[in-house]
Amino acid sequence: MKFMLIMRATDETIQAYQDVDFGEIMESMGKFADEMIRAGVLVATEGLDTADGVVVDYSTEPPVVTDGPYGETKELFGGFWILNVASREEAVEWARRAPMTGPGAKCEIRRITSIEEFPQDNVWIQKERAWREATGQL
Template sequence: MKYMLIWRATDEAVAGLANVDFMQMLETVGKYNEEMIRAGVLLAAEGLADAAEGVVVDYSSETPVVTDGPYGETKELFGGFYIINVASQEEAVEWAKRSPISGAGFKTEIRRVTTIDEFPQDNEWIQKERAWREATGQL
């Protein structure tokens, strides 16, 4: 099963990272990534640019409204993610517990990634997506 490990942090926790040597951070996270690669569970891992560089599309009015980041009243920002392929949620939790980005103000949310096989296979749109996935080597 695929799970997404979503790194979240408070503004204060992110500010605290400014005091961490960037090369040391790369090494620490790199060792964690290498451990997952050796275990054969890592499918993807990405960090995200600063929220101030992003935008939000708000659909609460008839015409969607686009505003610049950061994202309003959020207390925690989504800073990066891993996609792992493991046997269970418990195994995903064990990988999250090993995260080198930890401490006060940091959290990892774990969400199972649904697969195309979980949707009605006789649906026209699911069939089109399955054909696209097969054509692009994603199945």
């Protein structure tokens, strides 16, 4: 099963990290990623730029596009890990070990659905499956 561990932060979290050396952050995140690589569970990991983003709000027609950065952030997604593990419980155990501390720091865990969970007779699923097979993703 694949799970996405989403790094979440608040303005308070970001403020708490203002004086932390970036090399120290990279060292702790790097060690954690290396541990997951050695365990054979890491599929992907990326950081997300918190200063340059766009929100597309679909509550109106046409949708409204708002450029970042954002002033008040209740919760900001700062990055993610995708893990291939045996269970939700194993994903939780990895999340508990993540080098994230401080006020407002959270890790959300979401299972990634597989293409096999959708109706296989659906034309759009068939097209996506063909694309995934052609690009070596299946």
